[in-house]
Amino acid sequence: MFVRPRPTACALARAAFLLLASVSVSAPSHSAEMSARDTSRIVSVGGDVTEILYELGLGDNVVAIDTTSVFPPQIPSEKKSVGYMRALSSEGVLAVRPTLILATDKAGPPEVVAALKASSTPFITIDGPDTPEGVAEKVKQVAAIVGKEEAGETLAQRIRTEFEAAADARKTIAKPIKALFLLSVQSGRALAGGRNTAADAMLALAGAENVVNSFDGYKPLSGEAALALAPDAIIVMKAAPGHRTAEASGPIATEIAAITGLANTPAVKDGRIIEFDGSLMLQFGPRAPQAAHDLMHILYPDLVPTRRIN
Amino acid sequence: MLKPTPAEDLRTHTRSARDRTRSRGLIVLGMAFLLTAFLSLSVGPSGITLLSLPQVIAEVTGYSAGTGGHEALVLLDIRLPRTLLAMYVGAALAVSGAIMQGMFRNPLADPGLIGVSSGAALFAVAMIAFGDAYLPAIKAALGVHALPVAAFVGGLGATALLVGLTNGRRVISTGTLLLAGVALAALASALMGVVAYLSDDRALRDLTLWTLGSLAGASWSKVIGTLPFALVLALLLPRLIRDLNGLLLGEAEAYHLGVNVQRAKMLIVFVTAGAVGAAVAVAGIVGFIGIVTPHIIRLVAGPDHRFLLPASALLGGTLAVAADMVARVAVAPAELPLGIITALIGAPFFLHLVLRRGAHG
Numbered sequence: 001m002f003v004r005p006r007p008t009a010c011a012l013a014r015a016a017f018l019l020l021a022s023v024s025v026s027a028p029s030h031s032a033e034m035s036a037r038d039t040s041r042i043v044s045v046g047g048d049v050t051e052i053l054y055e056l057g058l059g060d061n062v063v064a065i066d067t068t069s070v071f072p073p074q075i076p077s078e079k080k081s082v083g084y085m086r087a088l089s090s091e092g093v094l095a096v097r098p099t100l101i102l103a104t105d106k107a108g109p110p111e112v113v114a115a116l117k118a119s120s121t122p123f124i125t126i127d128g129p130d131t132p133e134g135v136a137e138k139v140k141q142v143a144a145i146v147g148k149e150e151a152g153e154t155l156a157q158r159i160r161t162e163f164e165a166a167a168d169a170r171k172t173i174a175k176p177i178k179a180l181f182l183l184s185v186q187s188g189r190a191l192a193g194g195r196n197t198a199a200d201a202m203l204a205l206a207g208a209e210n211v212v213n214s215f216d217g218y219k220p221l222s223g224e225a226a227l228a229l230a231p232d233a234i235i236v237m238k239a240a241p242g243h244r245t246a247e248a249s250g251p252i253a254t255e256i257a258a259i260t261g262l263a264n265t266p267a268v269k270d271g272r273i274i275e276f277d278g279s280l281m282l283q284f285g286p287r288a289p290q291a292a293h294d295l296m297h298i299l300y301p302d303l304v305p306t307r308r309i310n
Numbered sequence: 311m312l313k314p315t316p317a318e319d320l321r322t323h324t325r326s327a328r329d330r331t332r333s334r335g336l337i338v339l340g341m342a343f344l345l346t347a348f349l350s351l352s353v354g355p356s357g358i359t360l361l362s363l364p365q366v367i368a369e370v371t372g373y374s375a376g377t378g379g380h381e382a383l384v385l386l387d388i389r390l391p392r393t394l395l396a397m398y399v400g401a402a403l404a405v406s407g408a409i410m411q412g413m414f415r416n417p418l419a420d421p422g423l424i425g426v427s428s429g430a431a432l433f434a435v436a437m438i439a440f441g442d443a444y445l446p447a448i449k450a451a452l453g454v455h456a457l458p459v460a461a462f463v464g465g466l467g468a469t470a471l472l473v474g475l476t477n478g479r480r481v482i483s484t485g486t487l488l489l490a491g492v493a494l495a496a497l498a499s500a501l502m503g504v505v506a507y508l509s510d511d512r513a514l515r516d517l518t519l520w521t522l523g524s525l526a527g528a529s530w531s532k533v534i535g536t537l538p539f540a541l542v543l544a545l546l547l548p549r550l551i552r553d554l555n556g557l558l559l560g561e562a563e564a565y566h567l568g569v570n571v572q573r574a575k576m577l578i579v580f581v582t583a584g585a586v587g588a589a590v591a592v593a594g595i596v597g598f599i600g601i602v603t604p605h606i607i608r609l610v611a612g613p614d615h616r617f618l619l620p621a622s623a624l625l626g627g628t629l630a631v632a633a634d635m636v637a638r639v640a641v642a643p644a645e646l647p648l649g650i651i652t653a654l655i656g657a658p659f660f661l662h663l664v665l666r667r668g669a670h671g
Contacts, residue, residue: 064643083644086512087519089526091388092643094380095355108516110454111527119383183511191511217510 037122038099039146044069045085046104048135048285049126052142053102055286056151064096066107070279071287073241090115102126102142130201130284132163139286155286162289163205169296169304170207177299179208180231180267183218183278185255190262192221198282199235205288206295208233223261233299234267237278243294246273274298332617335610339624343397346631350393351385353635355642358384392528396634397627398536399525399593400603402543402585404626407600408607408618412554413578414484420601421586423491424579428498429468430590434461435502435517439509457520458532458591465587468494473579482575484561523596523649525634532592539588546581547619553578554615598652599626602660609667629656 041063044050050069053062059072064080066088082093086108093101093112098121105127107113116123126141128134136156143152181193181203193199194215203210211229212221236252246252253273257263267273276298280291296304352359362381368374369382406421414423422428437460441449449456472494476486506514553574556564565571589596603626607618633651640646 067644081641081644083641084515086515087524087526087645087647089355089638089643089645091384091638092355092645094384094388095357095643097356106512109519109524109527111529114454115383115388115529118387119380121380197511217512218514219510220507 037145037147041097041099042146043082043093043096043098043101043103045082045088045102045107046126047071047279047283048138049102049104049142050075051283051285051287052126052139052155053146055139055155056143056146056148058146058148063098064093068279068283071241071285088112088116090119094119094121100124100145102145128284130198132160132205132288135159135163135284135286135288138284159286159289163292166205166289166292166296169293170205172303173207173300176207176209177232178211178230179203179233179235179299180211180221180226180229180265181235181237182221182256183237185236185252185259187255188259190221190226190256190259191218192226193218198284201284202281202288202291202295203235205292206299208295208299221262223259223263225261226259227261227264229265231265231267232270233272233274234262234265235274235276235281235295237281238275239278241277241280243274243276243298245271245298246275332611332614332621336617336620336624339621339628343624343628343631346628346635347393347397350396350631350635351389354384354389354638356380356384360385387530388528391530391533392525392634393631394533395525395528395536395592396631398533398540399589399596400599400630401623401627402539402589403596403600403630404603404622405543405547405619406582406586407602407626408604408615408622409550409554409578409582410600411604412613412615412618413557413575414488415557416488417605418601419488421582422495422600423488424583425468425472425491425494425498426465426583426586427590427595428495429471430461430465430587431521431595432498432502432505433464433467434520434590434594435505435509436460436464438517438520439505439513454527454529455531455535458535461594462587462591465590466583468498469579469583469587473576481572482579484575487579519647520594521649522647523594523652524637524645524647525593526645528592536588536592539585543581543585546577547623550574550578550581551615551619554619558613558615593648596630596649596652598649598656599629602656603629606660606663609663 039058039061042053042058042061043064044053044062045066047068047070050062050065051071053059054072062079064082065075066082066085068085070076080096082088082096085104085106088107088109090112093116101116101121101123103113103123103125105125107125113123124145126138128137128141136159139156139159140152143149143155181199183191183193183199185191192212193210194212194217195210196216197218200210211231234256236246248271252275256268256273262268276295280287281295293304348360358381362385365374366382366385370386403421407419410419410421410423411417413419434457437445437457441456441460452459472487472490473482476482476490506517509517553564553569556567556569557571557574559567561571586600604618604622607621607625611617611621629652633655634648636651636655637646637648640651
């Protein structure tokens with residue numbers, strides 16, 4: 001019953017509501033202009049996309065962002081918000097009068113994305129895998145769209161170089177630390193990052209071994225399973241910038257202590273619960289090499305010196 | 311407009327001043343309904359109003375070149391389908407709520423009582439969580455409609471299952487149906503828990519958002535998809551009114567008044583399941599409107615279905631359109647889930663109505 005109706009059916013329905021009897025109606029074709037792009041008013045959806053735009057010097061052209069765009073830190077208070085990237089509103093996005101919409105492939109819901117693609121404003125999806133080359137790829141896609149190929153190439157090259165530096169640092173690690181990433185830990189329930197997640201990719205880039213290799217995605221982890229996995233370090237997502245070792249009596253440590261089994265892992269005994277900036281760790285934007293370095297430094301303080309790379 | 315029924319002869323008065331007041335009430339509700347709809351077409355984060363309509367009509371009919379603006383897209387392809395769907399969803403939920411409350415003779419009955427909402431929700435969240443992995447062919451074939459279709463099939467399937475289970479010797483016992491419906495809803499919600507438990511972070515967020523209800527995904531194809539259900543509901547309404555007014559007196563009494571009770575109940579169950587299934591399919595779970603709208607009308611005008619059903623439809627549609635307007639502009643350019651607003655605005659208002667009535671006896 002919900003078959004995609006033919007365009008004529010749509011047009012007829014519209015015509016009927018417009019009370020235009022005896023007038024032939026053809027649905028107007030809203031096709032995106034593929035010629036010289038107007039980048040004066042960009043809506044950026046996805047933290048990685050927004051950061052790339054800022055790196056390319058187009059921050060002032062961004063008129064609205066989504067709630068996952070949190071860097072540079074002042075932007076959530078400066079720019080209009082179109083809401084969570086998976087719950088966009090078609091008219092809301094068009095209301096900021098964008099000349100260009102750049103969105104991560106995670107943007108949704110699908111019907112809203114379809115409606116935006118049907119508008120006269122170009123809607124372009126940026127995607128790349130959670131790998132060093134994937135980040136460079138995303139940078140090049142954005143750069144090509146906004147006509148900043150040269151700056152894009154420079155930035156992509158810088159990111160590659162920084163990742164190579166991280167790879168060199170990784171080589172000095174003799175024995176990888178067994179780490180567990182928790183997306184959230186609340187009221188006795190821990191959501192752990194398994195295979196095929198950004199967390200898994202970042203742990204590998206930081207020279208750690210993800211102890212969760214039995215499932216894909218983020219899933220609840222029981223205390224008993226955590227005990228059996230015996231992580232040496234637990235990394236917990238933090239919704240604010242900066243990283244630190246969780247205070248022994250702080251809220252995170254208290255939540256973890258409440259899960260019997262998880263509380264008895266080597267990581268908790270050694271006090272290696274690390275709170276890490278979630279957007280930095282999981283978005284795989286231009287700061288991904290920085291994230292790998294920071295995480296490596298926290299896990300291997302003696303081997304990897306701290307280094308602010310940007 | 312409607313033929314008097316035997317049930318009405320039992321009433322102490324026939325067409326009276328009260329009936330005239332009710333007709334006027336329907337006219338007022340109808341005007342509110344239309345006014346809200348026009349307002350809804352004119353309100354939105356982009357600031358485009360119906361003042362652009364002449365220009366849009368000229369553009370669409372080819373009398374003038376497009377201005378390159380978004381007026382036509384926003385008015386015709388975003389707000390119009392959205393408003394029409396909100397009208398349908400609100401009206402279908404409210405009428406179905408009234409019908410359910412009438413059939414079960416239970417003021418707490420809501421449109422989801424016959425399993426349709428739970429079944430729809432279960433199938434929808436299963437599609438969100440497992441569609442890509444296990445049903446790629448279906449997802450590819452249906453595209454953005456995979457979710458509404460799954461919800462609709464689940465809703466109707468659950469109702470069919472419920473009727474099949476409780477339909478002893480072709481007799482639907484409303485008591486059994488009510489209890490079995492509650493049990494089935496509990497089972498569906500447990501299965502939804504299983505789906506949530508097995509799904510990843512992305513699917514978890516999507517299914518949470520879906521269960522909060524939203525009309526952000528409104529489109530012409532969904533309007534066309536719900537049209538048959540709106541028509542069937544409108545055509546069968548007069549018939550249902552007679553049967554429901556009979557059932558108000560009790561099943562035995564209704565039978566003696568010439569109501570084919572079993573057939574009426576079958577019709578009621580499946581018409582409601584179709585109407586609510588389509589509403590849930592296009593909007594997700596929108597609470598409150600279905601259970602409360604009929605009560606508001608009853609508090610004001612009594613239980614006669616001749617007035618209750620059309621008035622519920624108009625008021626339900628008005629409430630849904632108004633709530634959707636709030637959803638669009640409250641946090642513009644972002645969007646609020648519709649289900650949150652219907653409950654946030656509706657519940658306190660209803661409480662006030664009930665308590666005020668309590669004070670007057």
